[in-house]
Amino acid sequence: MSFSRNSARAVKQALRAPSVAKRSIALAARQQVALNAAVQPQVARNVLGAVRGVKQLKFADDVETVYERADWPLEKLQDYFKNDTLAMIGYGSQGHGQSLNARDNGLKVIVGVREGGESWKQAQEDGWVPGETLFGIDEAINKGTIIMNLLSDAAQSTTWKHIEPLITKGKTLYFAHGFSVVYKEDTGVIPPKDVDVILVAPKGSGRTVRTLFQEGRGINSSIAVWQDVTGKAKEKAVALGIAVGSGYCYETTFEKEVYSDLYGERGVLMGGIQGMFRAQYQVLRENGHSPSEAFNETVEEATQSLFPLIGKYGMDYMYAACSTTARRGALDWAPKFEKANLPVFRDLYKSVRDGTETRRSLEFNNRPNYRELYDKELAEIDAQEIWRAGKTVRALRPDSKEQI
Ligand SMILES: NC(=O)c1ccc[n+]([C@@H]2O[C@H](COP(=O)([O-])OP(=O)(O)OC[C@H]3O[C@@H](n4cnc5c(N)ncnc54)[C@H](OP(=O)(O)O)[C@@H]3O)[C@@H](O)[C@H]2O)c1
Numbered sequence: 001m002s003f004s005r006n007s008a009r010a011v012k013q014a015l016r017a018p019s020v021a022k023r024s025i026a027l028a029a030r031q032q033v034a035l036n037a038a039v040q041p042q043v044a045r046n047v048l049g050a051v052r053g054v055k056q057l058k059f060a061d062d063v064e065t066v067y068e069r070a071d072w073p074l075e076k077l078q079d080y081f082k083n084d085t086l087a088m089i090g091y092g093s094q095g096h097g098q099s100l101n102a103r104d105n106g107l108k109v110i111v112g113v114r115e116g117g118e119s120w121k122q123a124q125e126d127g128w129v130p131g132e133t134l135f136g137i138d139e140a141i142n143k144g145t146i147i148m149n150l151l152s153d154a155a156q157s158t159t160w161k162h163i164e165p166l167i168t169k170g171k172t173l174y175f176a177h178g179f180s181v182v183y184k185e186d187t188g189v190i191p192p193k194d195v196d197v198i199l200v201a202p203k204g205s206g207r208t209v210r211t212l213f214q215e216g217r218g219i220n221s222s223i224a225v226w227q228d229v230t231g232k233a234k235e236k237a238v239a240l241g242i243a244v245g246s247g248y249c250y251e252t253t254f255e256k257e258v259y260s261d262l263y264g265e266r267g268v269l270m271g272g273i274q275g276m277f278r279a280q281y282q283v284l285r286e287n288g289h290s291p292s293e294a295f296n297e298t299v300e301e302a303t304q305s306l307f308p309l310i311g312k313y314g315m316d317y318m319y320a321a322c323s324t325t326a327r328r329g330a331l332d333w334a335p336k337f338e339k340a341n342l343p344v345f346r347d348l349y350k351s352v353r354d355g356t357e358t359r360r361s362l363e364f365n366n367r368p369n370y371r372e373l374y375d376k377e378l379a380e381i382d383a384q385e386i387w388r389a390g391k392t393v394r395a396l397r398p399d400s401k402e403q404i
Pocket residue numbers: 089090091092093094095113114117118119120149150151152153155158159176177179201202203204205206
């Protein structure tokens with residue numbers, strides 16, 4: 001695709017396109033207000049900004065409920081959790097991001113991880129103090145009122161028999177993924193009957209949870225309730241979602257969260273995109289293209305130029321910003337890729353639903369040497385020609401700090 005060669009034309013189109021985008025945004029906003037006025041008069045006032053509150057918004061043709069941070073100013077949040085201690089169990093990427101955000105929001109947070117492990121070290125580097133705010137797992141659970149089980153999904157299963165008796169009546173059990181309880185036949189995680197069980201699943205890595213919060217923004221999160229003993233479980237899930245750094249909380253169920261999440265990460269988000277990148281690169285190389293050309297045309301242009309445009313304004317905007325030559329070809333080939341991929345996605349969803357993916361994940365991630373095994377697989381990716389070529393291309397970016 002000749003985006004860079006035609007950059008002048010593309011820039012002109014891109015300059016033209018915002019007005020198209022603005023027009024469609026204005027139109028969408030008017031349609032939204034009309035819809036809300038018809039469906040829910042009180043919500044129409046929300047959209048107009050007169051009343052704050054839960055929003056019911058139209059996503060494509062469906063109306064869904066969304067909760068926003070603006071409804072939880074800091075004082076309200078701190079007051080809501082004034083009698084609570086949030087016990088963050090596990091300090092992987094989510095534990096790190098969520099606990100630091102909640103601490104910065106002025107809530108009482110402690111961290112519980114196994115002593116002497118990687119996380120114990122990392123937590124101390126982030127300012128958690130042994131005996132004050134950093135404890136072994138059992139002690140943290142005993143001290144906490146809201147038990148945030150952010151161990152790895154595999155560890156949630158292997159530690160459950162030990163942890164379960166510590167989660168006593170009156171505590172709240174919190175997860176960042178529906179995995180453990182939805183696949184309870186495989187994981188053995190069956191929560192006690194007398195505690196609220198809720199979920200806040202940020203739609204991004206824990207590192208992003210932290211950086212967006214530090215930038216004054218917020219990540220989108222899914223929230224759900226598995227068990228509501230107090231009648232307050234949903235409200236608590238929303239409040240915790242905001243406390244750990246979400247900007248917007250989208251309501252779902254544990255099942256829907258875990259099915260879509262396992263499916264998405266195996267598909268377009270990670271596995272699918274890696275497979276597409278490699279296949280496209282390989283054919284270019286088979287046809288005599290140099291590594292730099294194959295990489296630029298496959299990964300660099302996608303991640304640096306076109307995907308951000310899709311992210312910012314949508315697929316039609318990306319098309320509008322490209323040459324008519326590119327547009328014609330992509331429009332013709334998109335249905336072919338869709339048709340070729342559909343059976344793979346259907347197989348994948350089935351494999352998620354029937355628990356195959358869960359069992360595979362538990363089996364692999366429970367191996368004592370799982371970290372080394374992953375290191376080995378990732379080192380193999382790093383050694384692939386496409387990603388070695390990528391290192392040089394990235395180093396040539398004007399703002400790069402990478403060494404060639
Ligand atoms: N990462 C994401 O992008 C993401 C996004 C949304 C939701 N989630 C969910 O958030 C949860 C946590 O995920 P994560 O990525 O933050 O963490 P992770 O890397 O999967 O897990 C790391 C934590 O688990 C601990 N751990 C592993 N095996 C253990 C064992 N046998 N006994 C005790 N502790 C053990 C590690 O402690 P040591 O350092 O001591 O080994 C570390 O604190 C999961 O439910 C995940 O599905 C993750």
